[in-house]
Amino acid sequence: MNCYRIPEMAKKYIEYDMIQKHTELPLFPEFRTRLLYAFLSKHSTLSGHSELFGLVTSLVQIGLDTHDMVSVTNQAKEMRAARSRQLKVLAGDYFSSRFYFLLAHAGQIELIGVISRAICDVNRLKINLYQLMKQLKLSAEDYIKQSVEVKTQLYLAFSKLMEGTVRRKWSEILQLFTCCEVLLLEISKSEKVQQHRESWGFWHVFQQATKEERRHLQLDDPDPSKIRAMWLKYKVTTQLYQMLDAAVKQLQEYLQSLEPKELGKELLLVGEPFKLYLSRPKASEEI
Incomplete structure (x- = not known):
C-alpha cells in the first residue's frame, strides 16, 4: 500500500495564520479523498497522478464547503464577525483556484474541464436543495439522500476515468x-x-x-x-x-x-x- 499523505500536502494551501486566527474552516474531506486515492492508485495509467488528483479535488471540496459556511445575510456589525465572513469568501475562492494552477502546471488540462463541470453540478444540486428547504418541501429521508448527492458529486466526476x-x-x-x-x-x-x-x-x-x-x-x-x-x-x-x-x-x-x-x-x-x-x-x- 502506498503512503497516503494528501492531508499533509494540503496543509501548505490551507494553514494560513490570518485564516486560522480570524475564521473557522470546514473539516478535510478525509474519507472521500482516501477513497479517490485508493482507486486511482490501482489505475493502470493514472496511478502516478493519484496524489495530485486527490489533492486538487480535496482543495476544491474545501473551497466549496468554506463558501457554505458563509452566512446567508450580511448583518454582522461586529468587526470580528464581519472579518470572519469576508475571509470565508476569500478563502473559499483561493482553495478552489489552486486546482487550476496545480493541474495546469502538471499539464492536466482535460481534468480542469472535468472538475469545473463538476463544480457547476454541485452548485446546481445545492440550489435545488436550498429551494426545497426554503419551501419546507423536504422529508428527513430526502435530506440525507440529497446531502449525500451534494457531497459525492465532485468525486463522481472521476467515474468516467475509472476502468x-x-x-x-x-x-x-x-x-x-x-x-x-x-x-x-x-x-x-x-x-x-x-x-x-x-x-x-x-x-x-x-x-x-x-x-x-x-x-x-x-x-x-x-x-x-x-x-x-x-x-x-x-x-x-x-x-x-x-x-x-x-x-x-x-x-x-x-x-x-x-x-x-x-x-x-x-x-x-x-x-x-x-x-x-x-x-x-x-x-x-x-x-
Whole structure:
C-alpha cells in the first residue's frame, strides 16, 4: 500500500495564520479523498497522478464547503464577525483556484474541464436543495439522500476515468462511505442546538411535530431549551446513531465481498473510524 499523505500536502494551501486566527474552516474531506486515492492508485495509467488528483479535488471540496459556511445575510456589525465572513469568501475562492494552477502546471488540462463541470453540478444540486428547504418541501429521508448527492458529486466526476467494472464499484462505494460521513456530521449537529435549521433533526422533528412545535422550529431566534426538548422528545440523536450503525454494517458487508480482495481490505481500514465512533461512550440523551 502506498503512503497516503494528501492531508499533509494540503496543509501548505490551507494553514494560513490570518485564516486560522480570524475564521473557522470546514473539516478535510478525509474519507472521500482516501477513497479517490485508493482507486486511482490501482489505475493502470493514472496511478502516478493519484496524489495530485486527490489533492486538487480535496482543495476544491474545501473551497466549496468554506463558501457554505458563509452566512446567508450580511448583518454582522461586529468587526470580528464581519472579518470572519469576508475571509470565508476569500478563502473559499483561493482553495478552489489552486486546482487550476496545480493541474495546469502538471499539464492536466482535460481534468480542469472535468472538475469545473463538476463544480457547476454541485452548485446546481445545492440550489435545488436550498429551494426545497426554503419551501419546507423536504422529508428527513430526502435530506440525507440529497446531502449525500451534494457531497459525492465532485468525486463522481472521476467515474468516467475509472476502468472496467471498477467504475460502478467506485460510485457505489463512494455513496456508502459518504452516507456514513453525513450521518456522522448529523450526530454532531444534533448536539449543537444553534445548527438545528441545517440538520436532519429539523426535518425529522418537523414531520412529526405539533402545530405549536412547528411554529417554534421556524422562528429566527428560537428558545434553545425548547429545541433541545423537542430533540429529546423525538429521539433525534438516538435515531441517527441507529441509522449510522445500519449504514456502517451495509458498508462492511459490501467491502467484505469486494473484488479484488486487496482493495476491499484497504477500504475496510479506511472505514474503521466509523466503527470506532459507534463503540465510544454516547452522550446521555434518552438512551
